[in-house]
Amino acid sequence: xxxxxxxxxxxxxxxxxxxxxxxxxxxxxxxxxxxxxxxxxxxxxxxxxxxxxxxxxxxxxxxxxxxxxxxxxxxxxxxxxxxxxxxxxxxxxxxxxxxxxxxxxxxxxxxxxxxxxxxxxxxxxxxxxxxxxxxxxxxxxxxxxxxxxxxxxxxxxxxxxxxxxxxxxxxxxxxxxxxxxxxxxxxxxxxxxxxxxxxxxxxxxxxxxxxxxxxxxxxxxxxxxxxxxxxxxxxxxxxxxxxxxxxxxxxxxxxxxxxxxxxxxxxxx
Amino acid sequence: xxxxxxxxxxxxxxxxxxxxxxxxxxxxxxxxxxxxxxxxxxxxxxxxxxxxxxxxxxxxxxxxxxxxxxxxxxxxxxxxxxxxxxxxxxxxxxxxxxxxxxxxxxxxxxxxxxxxxxxxxxxxxxxxxxxxxxxxxxxxxxxxxxxxxxxxxxxxxxxxxxxxxxxxxxxxxxxxxxxxxxxxxxxxxxxxxxxxxxxxxxxxxxxxxxxxxxxxxxxxxxxxxxxxxxxxxxxxxxxxxxxxxxxxxxxxxxxxxxxx
Numbered sequence: 001x002x003x004x005x006x007x008x009x010x011x012x013x014x015x016x017x018x019x020x021x022x023x024x025x026x027x028x029x030x031x032x033x034x035x036x037x038x039x040x041x042x043x044x045x046x047x048x049x050x051x052x053x054x055x056x057x058x059x060x061x062x063x064x065x066x067x068x069x070x071x072x073x074x075x076x077x078x079x080x081x082x083x084x085x086x087x088x089x090x091x092x093x094x095x096x097x098x099x100x101x102x103x104x105x106x107x108x109x110x111x112x113x114x115x116x117x118x119x120x121x122x123x124x125x126x127x128x129x130x131x132x133x134x135x136x137x138x139x140x141x142x143x144x145x146x147x148x149x150x151x152x153x154x155x156x157x158x159x160x161x162x163x164x165x166x167x168x169x170x171x172x173x174x175x176x177x178x179x180x181x182x183x184x185x186x187x188x189x190x191x192x193x194x195x196x197x198x199x200x201x202x203x204x205x206x207x208x209x210x211x212x213x214x215x216x217x218x219x220x221x222x223x224x225x226x227x228x229x230x231x232x233x234x235x236x237x238x239x240x241x242x243x244x245x246x247x248x249x250x251x252x253x254x255x256x257x258x259x260x261x262x263x264x265x266x267x268x269x
Numbered sequence: 270x271x272x273x274x275x276x277x278x279x280x281x282x283x284x285x286x287x288x289x290x291x292x293x294x295x296x297x298x299x300x301x302x303x304x305x306x307x308x309x310x311x312x313x314x315x316x317x318x319x320x321x322x323x324x325x326x327x328x329x330x331x332x333x334x335x336x337x338x339x340x341x342x343x344x345x346x347x348x349x350x351x352x353x354x355x356x357x358x359x360x361x362x363x364x365x366x367x368x369x370x371x372x373x374x375x376x377x378x379x380x381x382x383x384x385x386x387x388x389x390x391x392x393x394x395x396x397x398x399x400x401x402x403x404x405x406x407x408x409x410x411x412x413x414x415x416x417x418x419x420x421x422x423x424x425x426x427x428x429x430x431x432x433x434x435x436x437x438x439x440x441x442x443x444x445x446x447x448x449x450x451x452x453x454x455x456x457x458x459x460x461x462x463x464x465x466x467x468x469x470x471x472x473x474x475x476x477x478x479x480x481x482x483x484x485x486x487x488x489x490x491x492x493x494x495x496x497x498x499x500x501x502x503x504x505x506x507x508x509x510x511x512x513x514x515x516x517x518x519x520x521x522x523x524x525x526x527x528x529x
Contacts, residue, residue, distance in 0.1 A: 088330055160325055161373035165386035165438065166363040168355055175385075180376045 029251070036248020039241035044249075049211045049227060052238060054246050056213040060222030063215070064128060064207060065197045068135035073189055076143025083144065084151040085173050097148065103141040109201040111137050116205050128221030131207025135196045142195065146188025150181040183264055190261035194254045200225040224250055274446055274476040275299035275322065275365075278337040282314075282321055285331025291317050293500045294336065299446065301341075304468065304477040306491035306508065308484060310523065313497040315480045319448050322478065323365040324349060324358055340364065342445050363390055366439035366475075370451040372431035374423035379415050382423045382434055386442045401441055408474075409437035410467055429460025436467060440475070447471065449479040453486065465490055484524060488512045496520045 047053025079096075087093030111134050119130035154177050162172035178185070207221040209230060214222065224246055231243035276299060282292040292314045299305050307315040317326075326332045337348045342364050349365075352358055363386070375382050383402045384392075392398055402419075406412040411433045415426075423434055432452060439447060449468065453461040468477055468490060481487050487494055487508065494511040496504045496519075504511065504520045515521045522528055 155371070155373075157369050157371055157373045158375070160328060161367075161369060161435070162375070163328055164323060164325055164362055164367035164369075166359045166389050166442065167386075168359060171389065176375050182376075 032244070032248050032251055035241075035244040036251075039245040040248065044242070044245050048213045049209075049222065052242060054224060054227070054242070054249065056210070056222040057224040057227050057246065058249070059213070060128075060207075060210065061197060061224040064131045064135055064203070064221065064223070065193060068132050068139055068196060069189070069193055071132070072136045072139035072143055072192075076140045077147050077185070079140070079144045080147025080151065081173065081178075083148045085169075085177070100141040100144045103137075104145060107201075108138060108199055109204075112202040112204055112206055115202065120206055126206065126208035126220045128207045128217030128219070131203045131221055131223070132217070134202035134206045135199065138199060138202055139192050139196050142192040143189065146192065147181075147185055150184035150188065151177060153184065154180045187261040187265050190257055190264075194257035194261070197257070198225060198250060198254050200229055204229070272301045273298050273339075274301040274341055275478075276337075276339050277318070277321075278339065280318075280321070280334070280336035280338055282317055282326070282335070283333040284317075285329065285333075290333075290335075291500050292321075295502045297495055297502055297505060299476060299478055300493060301476050302472055302474075303492040304472050304479060304490055305493045305495065306487035307478065307480045307495045307497060308482075308487050308523075309497035309503075310528070311482075312499075314500045315495075315497050316450055318497070319367075319450055319478060319480050322349075322446070322448055323362050323367050324352065325362075325367065327358065340445070359389075363442050364444050365446045365448060366442060366444040367448045368432070368435055368439060368450065368452045371455050372428055372435055374426065374431045374434055376424060377422070378420045379423045379426070379434065380419040383438050383441050386438055390442060405437040405441035406434075408440050408471065409433045410463065410470075411437065427460070429456050429463060432456060432460065432464055433467060436464070436471075440471060444475055446476045446478065449477065449481075451480055451482060454482060461486075484512075496523060498523070 043051075044053050045055055045058075048056040079100075083093050083097055087096075115130050115134040115137070119133055120126055158180060159172060159177060162176050163169070167175075203223050203226050207223055207226075209226040210220045210222040212222070228243050228246045228250070231239045231246070234240065277295050277297045280292060280295045280297075281290045283290040295314075295318060297305075297318070307319065309315050320326050321334065322338060326334075334350045336350070338350055340347050340349050340361070349361055352361055375385060377385070380402055383405050384398050387398060387401060392401070403412065403416075406415055411430060414430060415434075423431065426434060436447075436452075452468075453464050456464065465486065468479065471477070479487075479491065491508045493505065494508045495502055496511060496515075496517075498519060504515060504517045506516070511520060512524060515524065
C-alpha cells in the first residue's frame with residue numbers, strides 16, 4: 001500500500017515539474033513571438049540600426065560568427081583528432097581534455113574580459129577582430145569535445161579493418177573514421193555555431209556595437225546581441241520594440257540551426 | 270612440415286603494461302592452402318596469436334614481440350617481426366588479410382568497399398578495378414546479390430552479407446594468408462553456413478587461419494587444429510587426430526566439454 005502511494009506521489013511531482021519547466025519555455029516563446037512579430041516590419045530587415053532596422057546587426061553578427069567558425073572548426077577538429085587518434089590516451093591528452101572541458105564551462109564574460117585585455121586595451125578601441133577572437137575561444141573547446149566524443153563512438157574494429165587492408169593510419173582516419181563520424185561532427189559544428197551566434201557577453205567589450213553598416217573589422221562592429229542588450233535599456237518605445245523584434249529573429253535563427261542539427265542526427269544514424 | 274606458408278618459432282608476446290607474457294614460446298606451423306583452426310577457452314591467447322600474424326597489435330604502442338614469425342611469401346622467407354617501416358607493414362597486411370568478429374563494412378558504397386584496399390595498394394586503372402571487384406565479389410559468393418546495387422551503401426546489407434563483403438574486400442588483394450578472428454560468432458546459422466562454405470572454397474587460393482569458439486566449426490572446417498590454453502600451445506595436429514585421438518589429457522578434456 002505504502003509503495004503504491006509513494007509511486008503516485010513521485011509520479012505527480014515529476015509530472016508537475018515537467019509541466020512547470022516546459023511552460024516557462026512556451027511562455028518565453030509565446031511572449032517573444034507575440035511582441036516580436038508585432039514589432040517586425042519589412043524595414044526591420046532593410047534598414048540599419050541607425051534608421052531603426054537590424055540589417056547591419058545581422059550581417060555583423062553572422063560575419064563574426066562565421067569567421068570565428070572558420071578558425072575554430074579546423075583547430076578544434078584537429079585537436080579532437082589528435083586527442084582520440086594520436087595521443088594514445090597519454091597523460092598530456094587527459095590534461096588537455098580536462099582543460100578543454102573546463103574552458104567549455106568558463107563564464108563567457110571572463111573570456112570577454114581576457115580578450116579585452118589582449119586585443120582591445122592595447123589598441124585603444126573596440127574592434128571586430130577582438131569579437132571574433134572571443135567567439136573563437138568559446139567555440140574551440142566545444143568542437144574539440146564533439147570531435148573527440150564522436151570519434152570515440154566509431155568502433156575500434158573499423159580502424160583495425162582499415163589497417164588490416166593495408167592502409168596507413170592517416171589515410172584510414174581521413175577516409176574512413178572521419179566519414180563514419182561525419183554526421184555527429186557536423187551536428188556538433190552546427191550546435192556550437194548556434195551557441196556562439198547568440199552570445200552577448202564575449203562581444204560586449206570586444207567588438208561592442210555599431211549603428212552603421214560596416215565591414216571594417218578594425219573598428220567597432222555591429223552586433224545583434226549587444227544591440228538587444230542596449231536597446232532594451234532605452235526608455236523609448238521604438239527602441240524596445242526593435243529589441244523585441246531582434247530577439248525574435250535571433251531566437252528563430254538559433255532554433256532553426258538547432259532543429260537542423262537534431263534532424264540530421266535523427267535521419268542519418 | 271613440407272609446405273609451410275607461415276610458422277611461429279619460440280614466439281612470445283607481452284601486452285603493454287603487463288609483466289607476464291600472454292603467449293609463451295609458441296611453435297606453430299601454418300600449412301599452405303590448408304585451414305588451420307585455433308581453439309581454446311577465452312583468454313588462452315588464440316586471438317592474440319592471430320593478431321600477431323599481421324602485426325595489427327602495432328596499432329597500440331608498447332606491446333612486445335619475441336621470437337620469430339616467418340612468412341614464406343613470394344620473396345622467400347621473411348621474419349615479419351623484423352619489419353619496422355610503415356610501408357613494410359602495409360605490404361605485410363596486403364599479403365596477410367584479416368576478417369574480424371563483427372563485420373566491418375566501411376561507410377561507403379559496396380563497390381568502393383571492395384576497391385578500397387586495391388586503391389590503397391596503388392591500383393588506379395578503372396577497368397582493372399572493375400574486373401577485380403567483380404571477381405572478388407564472385408569469389409565471395411555475393412556477386413548475384415550485389416551486382417545491381419554496387420553503388421549503394423554497404424551499411425544497408427545484412428550482417429551475413431556484410432561479412433562476405435569483408436571477405437571479398439580482403440580476397441581482392443590476393444593475399445597469401447587470411448586470418449579469421451571468430452568470423453561467424455555474430456551471425457545467424459544460415460549466414461554462418463554461407464561463410465563456412467566460402468572459407469572452404471577460398472582455401473584453394475589462400476592459406477587460412479581461423480580462431481573459433483565453436484568446436485563443431487573447427488572440426489567441420491579445418492585440416493589442422495591447434496589447441497591453446499593459458500598462453501601455451503598445448504597440442505597441434507591434424508584436425509581428425511585432435512578431435513578423435515588427442516595426445517594430451519587437457520585437449521581431450523576441453524574437446525569433450527569437461528571445462529572451458
